[in-house]
Amino acid sequence: MNDQERLLLLHKRWTKSISPEELARLEEWLASDEAFRREARSLETLWEKAAQSSSSFQPDTNRAWERFRKEMQAPAPARVVRFPRLWRVAASIAFLIAAAGTFWYVQSLQPGYKPIFANYEKVRTDSSGYQMLVLPDSSVVLVNRFTKFSYPKKFNGATRNVYLKGEAYFEVKKDSSHPFIVHTPRGQVTVTGTVFNVRAYNWKEKFEEVYLFSGKVNYLAHKLHESADIQPEERVVYNSSVSHLERSNDPEAIPLYWVKGYLDLKNQKLKDILKVMETYFHVKFDVSEIPLDLDCRYTVYLSGKSLEESIGMVEELANFQIEKMAQKTYRITGGYRKPCN
Numbered sequence: 001m002n003d004q005e006r007l008l009l010l011h012k013r014w015t016k017s018i019s020p021e022e023l024a025r026l027e028e029w030l031a032s033d034e035a036f037r038r039e040a041r042s043l044e045t046l047w048e049k050a051a052q053s054s055s056s057f058q059p060d061t062n063r064a065w066e067r068f069r070k071e072m073q074a075p076a077p078a079r080v081v082r083f084p085r086l087w088r089v090a091a092s093i094a095f096l097i098a099a100a101g102t103f104w105y106v107q108s109l110q111p112g113y114k115p116i117f118a119n120y121e122k123v124r125t126d127s128s129g130y131q132m133l134v135l136p137d138s139s140v141v142l143v144n145r146f147t148k149f150s151y152p153k154k155f156n157g158a159t160r161n162v163y164l165k166g167e168a169y170f171e172v173k174k175d176s177s178h179p180f181i182v183h184t185p186r187g188q189v190t191v192t193g194t195v196f197n198v199r200a201y202n203w204k205e206k207f208e209e210v211y212l213f214s215g216k217v218n219y220l221a222h223k224l225h226e227s228a229d230i231q232p233e234e235r236v237v238y239n240s241s242v243s244h245l246e247r248s249n250d251p252e253a254i255p256l257y258w259v260k261g262y263l264d265l266k267n268q269k270l271k272d273i274l275k276v277m278e279t280y281f282h283v284k285f286d287v288s289e290i291p292l293d294l295d296c297r298y299t300v301y302l303s304g305k306s307l308e309e310s311i312g313m314v315e316e317l318a319n320f321q322i323e324k325m326a327q328k329t330y331r332i333t334g335g336y337r338k339p340c341n
Helices: 003-014 020-032 034-051 061-073 090-099 102-108 254-260 270-281 307-317
Strands: 120-124 131-134 140-143 148-152 160-171 180-183 187-191 195-200 207-214 217-221 226-230 234-239 245-249 264-269 284-286 297-301 320-326 329-334
Touching: 003 020, 020 034, 140 148, 187 195, 207 217, 217 234, 226 234, 226 245, 264 270, 270 284, 270 297, 270 307, 297 307, 307 320
Parallel strands: 160 180, 284 329
Antiparallel strands: 120 148, 131 140, 140 160, 148 160, 160 195, 180 187, 187 217, 195 207, 207 234, 217 226, 234 245, 264 297, 320 329
């Protein structure tokens, strides 16, 4: 890896556009080369200062990038300058910082980018409830519990970019000339105008899910470099434990359970609670050892909860024990072991 390659990988990491493979290569190099590690820290400090520049400054980004490219490709001078290796190209970085243009230019070419200078609204929900939003383009978003959602105060440029960690239901205003892109921790959903649900609890679950109600959307899984065009009443799931996207038809619109309140189960039979969990979390429960408990009624609020959290809540209902038997199969034991009144 030469200096130019190292610098470009650092730049991709700073702009959050680095692929998992590139990040692994960069981290390996940083771990094995102390001098490179020190230089990288210095350059990162320099880059952070650029991020603090005023967003009102409008540089000539094409000219800045062209000058930077030429300097990167220019032959090294005959005179030896005693600077650390990466500081041989730091002069180019300094120029870019002064211009404050290349950052925006390179960022705009990367999938999933979020400009530092953009004025974004940030919404964060907790256990207290959902939140409905009307975006600047008049699109409507219903944000589920325990979700982080960011969107700009005004959509600018060729695309409408929003950022989701959690779950949200979208009714996007149609605009074929300005695609609407939902960036998730593991991928992105691109639409022009339609109704769909995205589930991407990155820190709770090992999968992302997109369900389409009407129109057409495309989901891209970054790590797999695989995309899928989704049809109405179709669900696409990206599970990090498999090497492909999973498709299934779901005419009952199960992902809308949380929108309609079906995940807040009041005085419901245990067998119905488990059925909802099986459908929503893509798992199967073995209830052969608790047949007398299945008609007992309970109240449990599962909206915004992960599978593990939901299992813990069910275990507390009647002293159940839930044991994982296979990747998507759980066995339930314990309980009252007597008929319900």
